[in-house]
Amino acid sequence: MSRDRKSHLKRLEDESIHIIREVAAEFRNPVMLYSIGKDSSVMLHLAAKAFYPAPPPFPLMHIDTTWKFREMIRFRDETAKRLGFNLIVYTNPEGLAQNVNPFDHGSSYYTNVMKTDALKQALTKYGFDAAFGGARRDEEKSRAKERIFSFRTANHGWDPKKQRPELWNIYNTRIAQGESIRVFPISNWTELDIWQYIMLEDIPIVPLYYAAKRPVVERGGQLIMVDDERLPLEPGEVPQEKLVRFRTLGCYPLTAAIESDAATLPEIVREMLIARTSERSGRLIDHDESGSMEKKKREGYF
Amino acid sequence: MSEPAENLSAQDLIDYLAQQENKTLLRFLTCGSVDDGKSTLIGRLLYDTKLLFDDQLATLERDSKKHGTVGEDIDFALLVDGLEAEREQGITIDVAYRFFTTDKRKFIVADTPGHEQYTRNMATGASTADLAILLVDARKGILTQTRRHAFIASLLGIRQIVVAVNKIDLMDFSKDVFETIRDDFTEFARDFGFKQIVAIPLSARFGDNVITRSERTPWYHGPALLDHLETVEVEDEQRAKPFRLPVQWVNRPNLDFRGFSGTIAGGSVRPGDRIVVAASGRTSTVSRIVTADGDLDVAVAGDAVTLTLADEVDISRGDLLVAATDQPEVADQFAAHVIWMSEDHLLPGRPYLVKLGAKTVTAQVTEIKHKIDVNTLDHLAAKELALNEVAVCNFSLSQPVGFDAYAANRETGAFIIIDRLTNATVGAGMIMFGLRRATNIHLQALDVNKSARANLKGQKPVILWFTGLSGAGKSTIANIVEKRLLAEGRHTYMLDGDNVRHGLNRDLGFTEGDRVENIRRVAEVSKLMIDAGLIVLVSFISPFRAERRMARELVESDEFIEVFCDTPLDVAESRDPKGLYKKARAGQIKNFTGIDSPYERPENPEIRLESGAKSVEDLAEEVISLLRGRGIIA
Ligand SMILES: Nc1nc2c(ncn2[C@@H]2O[C@H](COP(=O)(O)OP(=O)(O)O)[C@@H](O)[C@H]2O)c(=O)[nH]1
Numbered sequence: 001m002s003r004d005r006k007s008h009l010k011r012l013e014d015e016s017i018h019i020i021r022e023v024a025a026e027f028r029n030p031v032m033l034y035s036i037g038k039d040s041s042v043m044l045h046l047a048a049k050a051f052y053p054a055p056p057p058f059p060l061m062h063i064d065t066t067w068k069f070r071e072m073i074r075f076r077d078e079t080a081k082r083l084g085f086n087l088i089v090y091t092n093p094e095g096l097a098q099n100v101n102p103f104d105h106g107s108s109y110y111t112n113v114m115k116t117d118a119l120k121q122a123l124t125k126y127g128f129d130a131a132f133g134g135a136r137r138d139e140e141k142s143r144a145k146e147r148i149f150s151f152r153t154a155n156h157g158w159d160p161k162k163q164r165p166e167l168w169n170i171y172n173t174r175i176a177q178g179e180s181i182r183v184f185p186i187s188n189w190t191e192l193d194i195w196q197y198i199m200l201e202d203i204p205i206v207p208l209y210y211a212a213k214r215p216v217v218e219r220g221g222q223l224i225m226v227d228d229e230r231l232p233l234e235p236g237e238v239p240q241e242k243l244v245r246f247r248t249l250g251c252y253p254l255t256a257a258i259e260s261d262a263a264t265l266p267e268i269v270r271e272m273l274i275a276r277t278s279e280r281s282g283r284l285i286d287h288d289e290s291g292s293m294e295k296k297k298r299e300g301y302f
Numbered sequence: 303m304s305e306p307a308e309n310l311s312a313q314d315l316i317d318y319l320a321q322q323e324n325k326t327l328l329r330f331l332t333c334g335s336v337d338d339g340k341s342t343l344i345g346r347l348l349y350d351t352k353l354l355f356d357d358q359l360a361t362l363e364r365d366s367k368k369h370g371t372v373g374e375d376i377d378f379a380l381l382v383d384g385l386e387a388e389r390e391q392g393i394t395i396d397v398a399y400r401f402f403t404t405d406k407r408k409f410i411v412a413d414t415p416g417h418e419q420y421t422r423n424m425a426t427g428a429s430t431a432d433l434a435i436l437l438v439d440a441r442k443g444i445l446t447q448t449r450r451h452a453f454i455a456s457l458l459g460i461r462q463i464v465v466a467v468n469k470i471d472l473m474d475f476s477k478d479v480f481e482t483i484r485d486d487f488t489e490f491a492r493d494f495g496f497k498q499i500v501a502i503p504l505s506a507r508f509g510d511n512v513i514t515r516s517e518r519t520p521w522y523h524g525p526a527l528l529d530h531l532e533t534v535e536v537e538d539e540q541r542a543k544p545f546r547l548p549v550q551w552v553n554r555p556n557l558d559f560r561g562f563s564g565t566i567a568g569g570s571v572r573p574g575d576r577i578v579v580a581a582s583g584r585t586s587t588v589s590r591i592v593t594a595d596g597d598l599d600v601a602v603a604g605d606a607v608t609l610t611l612a613d614e615v616d617i618s619r620g621d622l623l624v625a626a627t628d629q630p631e632v633a634d635q636f637a638a639h640v641i642w643m644s645e646d647h648l649l650p651g652r653p654y655l656v657k658l659g660a661k662t663v664t665a666q667v668t669e670i671k672h673k674i675d676v677n678t679l680d681h682l683a684a685k686e687l688a689l690n691e692v693a694v695c696n697f698s699l700s701q702p703v704g705f706d707a708y709a710a711n712r713e714t715g716a717f718i719i720i721d722r723l724t725n726a727t728v729g730a731g732m733i734m735f736g737l738r739r740a741t742n743i744h745l746q747a748l749d750v751n752k753s754a755r756a757n758l759k760g761q762k763p764v765i766l767w768f769t770g771l772s773g774a775g776k777s778t779i780a781n782i783v784e785k786r787l788l789a790e791g792r793h794t795y796m797l798d799g800d801n802v803r804h805g806l807n808r809d810l811g812f813t814e815g816d817r818v819e820n821i822r823r824v825a826e827v828s829k830l831m832i833d834a835g836l837i838v839l840v841s842f843i844s845p846f847r848a849e850r851r852m853a854r855e856l857v858e859s860d861e862f863i864e865v866f867c868d869t870p871l872d873v874a875e876s877r878d879p880k881g882l883y884k885k886a887r888a889g890q891i892k893n894f895t896g897i898d899s900p901y902e903r904p905e906n907p908e909i910r911l912e913s914g915a916k917s918v919e920d921l922a923e924e925v926i927s928l929l930r931g932r933g934i935i936a
Contacts (some may be wrong), residue, residue: 006604008327008408017606018565021550025619025660043303048607050563052594054555102543138400144413164727165396165422165643167429168716174725188410189399196319234719268317 003263009197012189016043018049018169019148019185020132026173027130027181030058031088033052033119034080034199036072037249038205042194043186045203045280047132048083055084061122065114067251069100075206088126092118104251111254112173120156129180138190148187154178195269202236208246209268211260214283215239222256247272282293313389317553324407329461331427331452332410332520333398334437339468343437344400344411344504347528349515357487397542406532411742413537421578421676421690422452422643425730429716435464435527436487444486445747452487456494457639457732459712462534463491466527467499470519471508477521495709502527521769525876540603544570545577546706546714548659549621551762553608561592562606562617567713568706569625570602570610573607579617580704585626586611602676603713619663622704624715634702637671639792640687640695644721644728648687648695650706651757654728656699658717664700665719666757670796687729696737723791755835762934763832763861766925768841769850769904770867771896772882773874775913776841777922779867782922784839790935795831797824798841804814812893815890818849825853832857837934845901864927866907871896873914 002199010301023030032047060080063072080087092100097114100274102110104210123131137143149171151162161264186194198205217228217237224231226239231253233239244257262271324747326925334340342432364844400411414420414425428434428819434455438448455463464488473479484501493497502511503519504527510516511582525533546568553561573575575588591598591610609623617623624630642648648667656665672681685695708715719729756763766783768776776797787794803810807823810816823843829836844850874896875883886894893899905908909928 006326006602007323008325009323011327011604014565014606016552021563021606022660025551048497049594051551051553052608053559053592054553138401138798144400145396147396162726165426165730167426167718167727167730168661170716170718171432171727172657172718172720172727174655174720176725188399188401190403190408192403193408196322199319205598266319292698293617 008195009200011093012193012288013046013150013184014051014199016046016168016185016186017182020050020169022049022171023132023181023183023185024171027241029121029126029128030130030132031061031128032056032132032136033125034060034062034076034087034215035134035249036062036076036079036206037134038194038198038209039136039186039189041203041205042189042197043132043134044083044085045201046185046296050140058212059086059088059126061088061090061126063111063118063122064089064117065118065251066096066252067114067204067206068253069225069249069255071208072206072249075204079204079261088122090118090122090125092121093094101230102251104301107254123156123180129175130183130185131180132185134186135184136189136191136194137187142207146184146187148184149173150182151175152180152182158182192269192272195265195272199265206249211242211245211263211267213258214244214258216242216244218287222257223259225252225257227252303718319446322362325403325405325407327409328433328534328536328895329412329431329453330433330435330531331414331431331436332435333414333455334468335439335445335447337599338437338439340413340437343435343468343504343512344413346506346509346512347411349407350402351404351528352892360437360463381582384488396423403912404528409531414733421450421641421692424451424454424803425458425641428460428774429730431458431460431714433459433462433464433531433534435466436558437466437468438483438487439484440467440470440476440479443483444490446677448487449490451680452491452494453679454692456491457641459708459732460587461495461497461539462536463496463499463500464527464530466504466506467501467578467678468504468506471510473503475503475510475516475518477547480519480522482920484497494544500524500530500534511728521559525865537838540568540706540711540713541570543568543603545575545623545625545629545713545812546630546711547571547607547609547623548661548714549617549623552618552824559610560614563606564623565609566603566630567659568603568711570600571625573597574602577609577611577623577628578617578626580622580630580632582616582621582622583632585613585617586613588612593693595699620659622659622661624704628702628707631736632702632704633738635668635697635737636699636705637696637734637737638717638731639692639708639730639734639751640667640693640719641730642687642689642691642693642727642728643730645689646721647692648719649760650686650695651754652694652759652760653722656697656704656717656731657720658705659714662720663703664722665697667695668698669696687758694734695731697731705733705736706737709734712866721736750785752835755833757835758931759835761792761837764837764929764934765828765832765853765857765862766837766865767828767844767853767862768837768839768865768867769844769902769907770901771869771871772843772894773877773879774869775911775918776865776867778918779865779911779913779921779925780839780841782918783925785936786922786926787837792837792935793835794837794839796839796841797827802827814893814899817824818846821846821849823852825849825856828853829856832861843901845895845899850904861908863928863932864904864907866904866910867913867921868903869913884936 012066062076092114100110100113137146147166153159178183216223217239224243243261245260262268320880332340334623338734400413400414402409412431414423436448436451466481477551480503488499503522504511510518513528515526547564549562551563553563571588573588573590578585578649579590588609589612590610591601622785650670652665653664653666655662667847670684671692673684673693706714715733716725768780770776782794784794802824807820810820828838828840878884885891886897895901
C-alpha cells in the first residue's frame with residue numbers, strides 16, 4: 001500500500017498488525033479462527049503481513065459445521081496453503097453422530113451445537129488461550145461497545161463485569177490459568193473499508209461473493225442456494241438458475257443470496273455503496289430473536 | 303458518502319475508490335452531560351453522511367414513534383442509544399465506537415456515557431482520540447461538567463477542542479448567548495494546553511451548522527462542524543518527534559534474519575540511521591525497514607514495521623529503540639498523573655504491574671503527591687485513591703525503563719496499571735518526569751522494614767492466636783481460614799503442635815515449665831513472622847492467660863487477634879480425635895488440659911467461636927469477617 005500519505009486504510013492496517021503481534025507475543029497458544037468470509041480473509045492477510053518474512057506463528061482453525069458451501073471449503077484449503085498456515089478443521093463429533101442439521105433441529109439449536117459448542121470444544125481440546133476472530137464493531141448496533149480484547153472465563157463464558165478498559169494501544173493481556181480471550185483485530189474496520197482493502201491488496205475471496213448463475217429456491221422472501229442434494233425441497237419447490245451472489249457467507253441453508261450482476265470487485269463495491277439493506281440482513285440467524293447477538297456472545301459464539 | 307455511485311461506470315468507480323484510498327482518519331471523542339444532545343448529534347452525523355441502510359431506517363422510524371422524544375420527527379438519538387440501559391443492568395460500558403465516512407475522511411467516534419462518575423470512561427475514549435467535541439447546552443452555558451471534560455481531555459493530551467454550543471434553536475439562535483459561552487470557555491481553558499479551540503453554534507436536532515452552515519446563524523462565520531472535522535490537521539505532529547520504536551516481537555524465521563517488529567511511536571526512521579536501545583544504551587545502525595510490501599526508504603510514526611540492524615545487538619520484546627541523537631529518559635522512578643479505574647483503592651506500597659509500550663514491570667506507588675479534584679482542579683492530600691480519582695503519584699519500578707513525558711509523546715509516556723491478583727486494569731498513567739535517585743527523598747519509603755515487607759505482599763501482618771481445649775476445633779478452623787486467605791492471595795503461615803514440637807521445640811515436654819517455654823518460643827517466632835509481613839495462624843491449646851498475654855504484648859496491639867474456640871469439655875471429649883482424652887482418663891497421660899490440668903478461659907478474646915452448634919466453615923467465615931471488618935483483608 002502506498003505510504004507517502006497516511007490513508008485511513010493504512011492506519012487501520014497498522015492498528016490490526018499491532019494487535020496481532022501483541023497477541024502472538026503475550027499468549028502461550030493463540031489460534032486464528034477462520035470463517036472463510038471476506039472479513040477473516042482480510043484478517044489472515046494482515047496476519048501474514050504482521051510476521052513477514054516469517055510465516056504466522058499460530059495455526060488457523062475452521063469450525064466446520066458440515067453445511068458450509070462447497071466452494072468455501074475448497075477456498076479454505078487453498079488459502080491456508082498459500083499463506084503458510086497450519087490448518088486445523090474441527091467438527092463437533094456428537095453433533096455429527098446425531099446428524100444435527102438446520103432443518104430437523106432449527107437454526108438456533110443447530111448453530112449452538114455445530115458452531116458455538118464446537119468452538120468451545122475445540123478451544124479446550126487444543127488448549128488455546130487466545131482466539132482471533134474477524135468481527136467488526138460496525139456490524140451491528142450492539143457490537144459498537146465491544147472491546148478488542150474480550151475476556152472469557154474457564155468455561156468460555158463472557159462475564160460483562162470482567163471486561164477491561166482499553167487505553168491507547170496498550171492491551172492488558174494477563175489471564176489466569178484456564179481463562180482465555182477472543183481478539184478482534186479488525187474491530188475498527190467498516191464493510192466499506194474491507195472491500196476497499198480487498199481491492200487495493202488484491203486479496204482473494206470466495207467466488208460466491210461474485211454474481212454467477214446458481215441454483216436457488218425462494219423461501220420466505222429469501223433466496224437459498226441449493227449447494228448440494230441435502231437441502232430438503234418443500235412441496236412444489238423447484239430450484240431455479242438465477243444470477244445471484246452473497247454479501248455474507250455462512251452455512252448455505254442459512255445464508256440468503258441476493259440477485260445481482262456484480263461480477264467484479266468494483267461492481268461489488270458499487271453495489272455496496274448504493275445498497276439499501278445492511279449486510280447482516282442476509283444472515284438468517286440474526287432474525288431468530290431480537291438481541292440475539294448479545295445472547296450469542298454470552299454463550300460463546302463470538 | 304458520495305451520492306452518484308449509481309451512475310458511475312466501473313472505471314469511474316475505480317478512480318473514485320483510488321481517491322478514497324487517500325482519505326485520512328480522524329478519531330474523535332464526544333463529551334457531554336446527559337441530555338446535552340450527544341446521541342442526537344452522533345445520530346445526525348451518521349444520518350446525514352448517509353451511512354444508514356433502509357432496514358435500519360425503517361427500524362429507526364418505527365422506534366421514533368414508539369420511544370422517541372421528539373413527536374413525529376425522527377429521533378436521531380435512537381440510532382446510538384443503548385449505553386444507559388446496559389449500565390442499569392450492571393454492565394460497564396466504557397466506550398461505544400461509531401463509524402462514518404465522507405469523501406475526505408473516515409471517522410471513528412468514541413462515545414462515552416455522560417455521567418458524573420465516568421471519568422474512567424472518558425479517559426479511555428480520549429486516550430485514542432485526536433480531537434474532542436465538548437457539548438454545551440446553550441440554555442445552561444458552561445457547567446462544572448464542561449470544566450471536568452475539558453480537564454480530562456487536556457490530561458489525556460487532546461490538543462484539538464470543539465465547543466459545540468448545542469440547542470441554539472432554543473435560544474433563538476442568539477449570537478450573544480453563543481459568544482458568552484465561547485468566551486467563558488476560552489477563558490477557563492487557557493491553561494489547558496489546547497492547540498486550537500473552535501466554538502460552533504449548533505442544533506443537533508434540526509441540523510443547523512452540523513453538515514453545512516446554517517442560514518439561521520448568519521452572524522456565524524466559522525466552519526460547520528463536519529467541515530472542521532474534515533479539515534482539522536492532527537497527524538503530522540507525531541512525525542516531527544524523535545524516533546521511538548517499542549519492540550513488540552523479535553522476528554526470527556531463520557538464522558539469517560533477525561528483525562525487530564513494532565509500531566513506530568514517534569518520529570521517522572531510515573536505513574542508515576543510528577539507533578540506541580534505550581535501557582542498555584547499546585547502539586547500532588538500521589539496515590533495512592522490512593514490510594510485506596517490500597523494503598521502505600522511510601517509515602513514520604504509526605507504521606507497523608520490522609527493522610533489521612547492522613550489528614548483533616541484544617534486543618528483546620519490551621526494549622525501546624530510539625534515535626541516537628535524541629534519547630528518552632531512562633529511570634526506575636517517575637512522577638505521573640494517574641486515573642484510578644478500580645473499586646479497589648490504589649494503595650501506596652502495594653505492588654502492581656505497569657505496562658508501558660510492550661514492557662511489563664512490577665511497580666509501586668511510593669507516594670501520592672496530591673489528588674486533583676476534577677471539578678475544581680484543587681489539589682488535595684490523599685493516602686489512597688478511589689475509583690475515578692485523579693492524582694499525581696511517584697512510582698518506583700522493579701527495573702529502569704525508557705520513556706518520554708506524556709506531554710512530549712502520548713505513546714511513550716503512557717502506561718496502564720494492572721492488579722497482580724485479579725489481572726484487572728486498575729489505572730491509567732501519564733508520565734510527567736523521571737525522578738533521579740539522588741535527588742529523590744521519597745526513596746526512604748523503600749527502606750526495608752516491617753511495613754515495606756508487608757506492603758510488598760499487599761497485606762497487614764497479624765497473629766491469629768487460636769486457643770481452646772484439645773479437640774475444640776482450633777486446627778481444623780485455622781486450616782480453613784488459612785486456605786481461604788491463600789485463595790485470596792494472602793501470605794500466611796501456620797504454627798501448630800505438629801510442625802513446632804517436632805523441630806524447634808523437640809526438647810520440650812509437657813511439664814508446666816516446658817509448656818510455658820513452648821508458648822514463649824511460638825510467640826517469638828510469630829513475632830519474627832509479623833516482622834516478615836505474614837499473617838500467622840497459631841494453633842495451640844495455650845491454657846494459661848499469662849502466656850497468651852505475653853504473646854500479645856510482643857507485638858503491636860492491632861497485630862494480635864485471640865480466637866477462642868469455646869467448645870465445652872464434654873463435646874471436645876466426645877470428639878476425641880486422637881484418643882487422647884481416653885488415655886488421660888485412663889491415667890496414661892499426665893497434665894492433660896481439662897482433665898488434670900486447668901484451662902484458663904480468655905476473658906476478652908477478639909472473637910469467640912462456639913463450635914457446638916455451627917459448622918467449621920461457618921466458624922472460619924466468622925474469623926474471615928472479623929479480618930475484613932478490621933481492614934486486614936479487603
Ligand atoms: N431543541 C433541541 N433539542 C435537542 C437538540 N439536541 C438534542 N436535543 C434534544 O435533547 C434531548 C436529549 O438529547 P440526547 O441526544 O438523547 O442527549 P445525550 O444524553 O447527550 O445523548 C432529546 O430530547 C433531543 O431531542 C437541539 O439541538 N435542539
